Amino acid sequence: xxxxxxxxxxxxxxxxxxxxxxxxxxxxxxxxxxxxxxxxxxxxxxxxxxxxxxxxxxxxxxxxxxxxxxxxxxxxxxxxxxxxxxxxxxxxxxxxxxxxxxxxxxxxxxxxxxxxxxxxxxxxxxxxxxxxxxxxxxxxxxxxxxxxxxxxxxxxxxxxxxxxxxxxxxxxxxxxxxxxxxxxxxxxxxxxxxxxxxxxxxxxxxxxxxxxxxxxxxxxxxxxxxxxxxxxxxxxxxxxxxxxxxxx
Amino acid sequence: xxxxxxxxxxxxxxxxxxxxxxxxxxxxxxxxxxxxxxxxxxxxxxxxxxxxxxxxxxxxxxxxxxxxxxxxxxxxxxxxxxxxxxxxxxxxxxxxxxxxxxxxxxxxxxxxxxxxxxxxxxxxxxxxxxxxxxxxxxxxxxxxxxxxxxxxxxxxxxxxxxxxxxxxxxxxxxxxxxxxxxxxxxxxxxxxxxxxxxxxxxxxxxxxxxxxxxxxxxxxxxxxxxxxxxxxxxxxxxxxxxxxxxxxxxxxxxxxxxxxxxxxxxxxxxxxxxxxxxxxx
Numbered sequence: 001x002x003x004x005x006x007x008x009x010x011x012x013x014x015x016x017x018x019x020x021x022x023x024x025x026x027x028x029x030x031x032x033x034x035x036x037x038x039x040x041x042x043x044x045x046x047x048x049x050x051x052x053x054x055x056x057x058x059x060x061x062x063x064x065x066x067x068x069x070x071x072x073x074x075x076x077x078x079x080x081x082x083x084x085x086x087x088x089x090x091x092x093x094x095x096x097x098x099x100x101x102x103x104x105x106x107x108x109x110x111x112x113x114x115x116x117x118x119x120x121x122x123x124x125x126x127x128x129x130x131x132x133x134x135x136x137x138x139x140x141x142x143x144x145x146x147x148x149x150x151x152x153x154x155x156x157x158x159x160x161x162x163x164x165x166x167x168x169x170x171x172x173x174x175x176x177x178x179x180x181x182x183x184x185x186x187x188x189x190x191x192x193x194x195x196x197x198x199x200x201x202x203x204x205x206x207x208x209x210x211x212x213x214x215x216x217x218x219x220x221x222x223x224x225x226x227x228x229x230x231x232x233x234x235x236x237x238x239x240x241x242x243x244x245x246x247x248x
Numbered sequence: 249x250x251x252x253x254x255x256x257x258x259x260x261x262x263x264x265x266x267x268x269x270x271x272x273x274x275x276x277x278x279x280x281x282x283x284x285x286x287x288x289x290x291x292x293x294x295x296x297x298x299x300x301x302x303x304x305x306x307x308x309x310x311x312x313x314x315x316x317x318x319x320x321x322x323x324x325x326x327x328x329x330x331x332x333x334x335x336x337x338x339x340x341x342x343x344x345x346x347x348x349x350x351x352x353x354x355x356x357x358x359x360x361x362x363x364x365x366x367x368x369x370x371x372x373x374x375x376x377x378x379x380x381x382x383x384x385x386x387x388x389x390x391x392x393x394x395x396x397x398x399x400x401x402x403x404x405x406x407x408x409x410x411x412x413x414x415x416x417x418x419x420x421x422x423x424x425x426x427x428x429x430x431x432x433x434x435x436x437x438x439x440x441x442x443x444x445x446x447x448x449x450x451x452x453x454x455x456x457x458x459x460x461x462x463x464x465x466x467x468x469x470x471x472x473x474x475x476x477x478x479x480x481x482x483x484x485x486x487x488x489x490x491x492x493x494x495x496x497x498x499x500x501x502x503x504x505x506x507x508x509x510x511x512x513x514x515x516x517x518x519x520x521x522x523x524x525x526x527x528x529x
Contacts, residue, residue, distance in 0.1 A: 001258040003250075034250050034492075161455060163284035163480060186455075186485040188297055188478055189287035212489070213457050215250040215257075219488025223264040223300060 004218055007239040008038035009181045009204035010130065010157050014056070017047040017105075026064035033209035034218070036236070037066040039097045039130065039155075039243065045072040046105045050081040061095040068243050070130055073099040073118050074106060084121035088246060091127075097243040098128035098155070104136040111141075112148040119145060123152045126245050128179075134159035139167055146175045153242060157181040157206060165193070172198045179242065181206035182234070183217045191224035191234075200230035204239050250492050256500055257491045264484070265302025269501050270523055271487065272508035273298070275396060275426050275451050275475025276308035278327065282315075288479035291327045295334060301483035304505075304522045307394070308478075309338040309366040317342030321354055328361040333520045336363040338396050341384050343372035348383035355387065363517050364394035364422075369405030371398070376406050377413035385414065388421035392515045396424045396449070401431035408435035415443040422511050424473060427452040433459050437466045447511065450503070451477040454489040461494050469495075472503045473511070 013029055030038050044053045050072045057069035076083045103110050131142055131154050161184050172178055183206040207214040221234050251257050259266035280289040288294050312320040324337040339355050339362045355362045365388055369376045388395050399406050408429050428448040429436040440446045453459050463472055476486040490500050
C-alpha cells in the first residue's frame, strides 16, 4: 500500500502555557503525525503576545518544509498587532495559512464587533479563520461572526468527539464557506453523510495528533463511500487550496 | 505513525477490511439516541457499516433497552432473530426496575441470542456492586457469560473501586470493562493483572494515543477487546487507530477477534463459522 499524502488542517505544536514538555523538531513532529503538509497551530499563540509569537511562527515555517503557520487575531486598534492587511503581505513569504482566535485567553469579549475590522479584512482578502470550538469560542459566537461576515472562510474544528450533527449541520448549511476538520467527527457514517449533504470539497483531513492516532481519520476517509478524487481532495487538495488562496 | 509495512494496514487501506482478520465488535448499541443523534440508526445501516469494515459479529444493547429496560428487550431480540449470524444481544440489567425472575427467565429462554449482560451504573446512578444485582451476577457466573460494564474514572457507580468489589466476589464471568475505566487506565491495568476474568475494552481508549501500547506493554494483549460504541463511533476510525499504534499485526489480530473468540467460546456461544476460522477463508 502506497503512503497516503495528507495535509493536516490542524496540528498543534509548541510550548503550552506553564508547561515544560520536551519538544522534538517540527519536522520530526510532522513525520510522527504522518503529515506531508500541515497547518501548525503554535501553542505559544495563546500566551505569548502576537508580535513575539509571529516571529516564532515564521521561524517554524522556515525550518519545516510543508509547515504552514497561523497568526493570532486581536483588535489592531489596541496596538498589539499589525493590521490584517499589513500582515497579509507577508503570508506567501512565510507560508501563513490564516488566523485563529484566542479571545478567552486574551480577555477579548466574544462578540463580532470586537474584531469587526479584522474579520472584514479576512473576508475581503480570502484569509481563512481557523476556529476551534472550545470554551468561550462557542458555536453561538461562530454563528454571530458568520451573520456579520457571511463570506468569511472558516476552518472549523471542535473539542468534542460525541456525535454532534445537530450542532454542526445547520451551520454548514447556512454558510458554504465553513470547512470542517474531520478528526473529531468520528461518528459512524459521518464522512459519507457530510460529503453527501455539503460536498467533499468542504471536508478536511486532520489528525488531532498527538492526542489521537493519525490512522483513525485516514482509514475513516479512505473507506468512505465517496470517489477517489473526493478522498484525495479531503486528504490534501482542499486544505492546499484554502492555504494558498489568500489575495493580499 | 501508520504502519504502512503491515499486511493488515495494506488490506484495510486498500479494501476496507481484511479477509484474514475478521472483526468482532464487543461493545455496540443500536438505534437512535436522545443524547446525540445517530446517523446510523437502523440495524440495516449498521450492518452496511459492518460489511464495509469487515466486522462479522457485533454484541449490542440498544439505547432503548439501556434507557427503558424490559419492555424493549423484544426489540433487540427481533434484530438478533433477523440477523442471527451478525448480531447478538447483551441484556440490559436495568437497575431502576430489577426483577431477576422475569429478566433471567428471558435470558434463559433466549440463550444463544442473549449472550451476556450489560450494566451502566453511571446512567442508573446505582453502584454495580449493589446487592440487588447479585442474582444477575450469579447467573452470569454459572454460564461464564460476558458481562459488559460501562466503566469510568472517578465514578461512584462504575469506577475502579466499584469494579473491584464485584471482581473480588465473582470470578467466572468475563468482566468486560467498557472504556477500560477511561482516565483511570492505570487502575484498569492493575486490576487486570489481579483478576484474570477482567478484560479491557477499547471504546474511548483509541481516542487517546499511547494507552493501547501501555496495555500491551503491561502484558495484557490477550485481555484487550475491540469496540467503538457503534453506532456512536466509526469502525474505520477505531481500526485505523490500531493500525497506527506501535504494536504488531499479531497483537492487532488478537484485539480485533481472537481474544473475543476465546472469551465467547468460554461461554459456549455458538459463533458464526466466519469468526472461528478466518484463515481458512
